[in-house]
Amino acid sequence: MAQNKCITPVEGVTSALLDSAQRFRTIFERANAGIAFADCCGNILDFNNAFAQLLEYERDELLGLNFARYTHPDDVAVEVALFNEIIANKRDGYRMEKRYVTRSGRIIWVDLSVTAIRDEQGNPANFVGQTIEITERKESELQYNTILNTTMDGFWLNDMTGRFLDLNHAYSRMIGYSREELLTMRISDIEVNERPEETRTRIAKILATGHDLFETRHRCKDGRILEVEVSVNYLPVADGKMAVFLRDISLRKQAEAALLEAKQAAEQVSRAKSEFLANMSHEIRTPMNAIMGMIRFALDTELTAQQQDYLQKAFSASQSLLAILNDILDYAKIEAGQITINNMPFSIAETMHRVVEQFRHRIAEKGLELFLNIAPDTPEAVSGDQLRLLQVLNNLMNNAVKFTESGAIHLTVEPVCTNNESVTLRFEVRDTGIGISKEQVGSLFQPFTQVDGSITRQFGGTGLGLAISRRLVELMGGEIQVSSIEGAGSVFVFTTQQELLSPLLP
Ligand code: ADP
DSSP: OOOOOOOOHHHHHHHHHHHHHHHHHHHHHHOSSEEEEEOTTSBEEEEOHHHHHHHTOOHHHHTTOBHHHHBOHHHHHHHHHHHHHHHTTSOSEEEEEEEEEOTTSOEEEEEEEEEEEEOTTSOEEEEEEEEEEOHHHHHHHHHHHHHHHHOSSEEEEEETTOBEEEEOHHHHHHHOOOHHHHTTOBHHHHBTTOOHHHHHHHHHHHHHHSEEEEEEEEEOTTSOEEEEEEEEEEEOSTTOEEEEEEEEOHHHHHHHHHHHHHHHHHHHHHHHHHHHHHHHHHHHHHHHHHHHHHHHHHHTSOOOHHHHHHHHHHHHHHHHHHHHHHHHHHHHHHHTTOOOOOOEEEEHHHHHHHHHHHHHHHHHHTTOEEEEEEOTTOOSEEEEOHHHHHHHHHHHHHHHHHTOSSSEEEEEEEEEEEOSSEEEEEEEEEEOSSOOOHHHHTTTTSTTOOSOHHHHHHHOOOSOHHHHHHHHHHHTTOOEEEEEETTTEEEEEEEEEEEEOSSOOO
């Protein structure tokens, strides 16, 4: 049977005190924070495990050690001053972020709170210090500050109402306001022409997608306007924040504007030249036609054989000159944007036969063969510009005949895509001529391009035919391509969009 033990009041108090001391010791030892007691000179009297572990000291090494021994030399003076203020009864305690140097020489950052324990007269007798290691936080703060103050871009941290919470030197330099001034301002104080609905849309986008990138303008302290590119990232903390990077693009904008102006001026000059060229070719063509007409009349009169020969040569030279003039006139008109595509009914089959008729004689003369292939499903009646289509086909056929010495020329047309209203036709001119090298194929459709000087002299031409053809094909809603093997032949393919006519042409 248990015996009731009688406890006197004094014994009870002692036991309660012992219990409380025990409890304090347990909390003290198990605390995550490092806790230490020091005397009035800052020498360690007692400490817990966390404190010893933080500093990497053994218990007996740390007892009696002065705090200055494990404080980073750069932080000693500040702390001694604070410590002395407590001794002089000017303050009760202090809190600071400081560095310790551990026994192995590592530098760690701590958040330290020191409080005085006063004696009965109210004078500080002992000190208790609580330390929490903040090295990681300090390192990321250091990295954050280093990055922000090294980057050439401006940086802000804002709350969602646009108030500046932080910003870097680069932005302060850009805008001319000091950091302190900006910390009392909002985005709307510096943004030019910012409309509230625009801001609302941007904020909604940032909240929805977490990011936004746009260009805007800021007014500097001295009134200058800054063109900036802004990249905003939403930070999902507390009420939300915006991390904003800003790049001064004023120079880029100026350069772009200057470039655009120069481009427009160059285009204007180029248009003026093309117009001049178009007018000149037109002016030359009229007397040219008169000269050719007169030669033709003269050829019909009675002439000696020699006179006949001279006039024939003059007529053929005039024909070549007229062909060149026509090319130049066409190209100039295309460049000046003066060419329009007609939309008149015509027959594809009849067009193809006209091309064949035009070249039949020359092809036979050169001993070449000619094959015409009109796919059976080719629509008969279409609407479009027959003359321009003929011009492209004639140019490609003319080249095929010019650059082929033996073999055959194939001229093909087929529909590649048809709907109720229109048809895409694919035309192909294939020859077995001298071909074109891979390097030259790329620039073939540029004006004044010819494969080489000697060939040009041998074959003649302006180097404008393919450039004109390409532009005409584009105006007819298609595209032109070439594939070729040097020495084996070339294939020129182009497409056009034609409106379908129904019923068929009579
Ligand atoms: P031109 O024939 O008046 O010189 P083009 O623009 O029609 O001008 O042709 C440019 C150049 O492309 C020609 O000078 C020639 O070197 C090359 N070329 C065009 N078609 C062919 C072809 N079928 N075979 C070989 N070379 C060709």
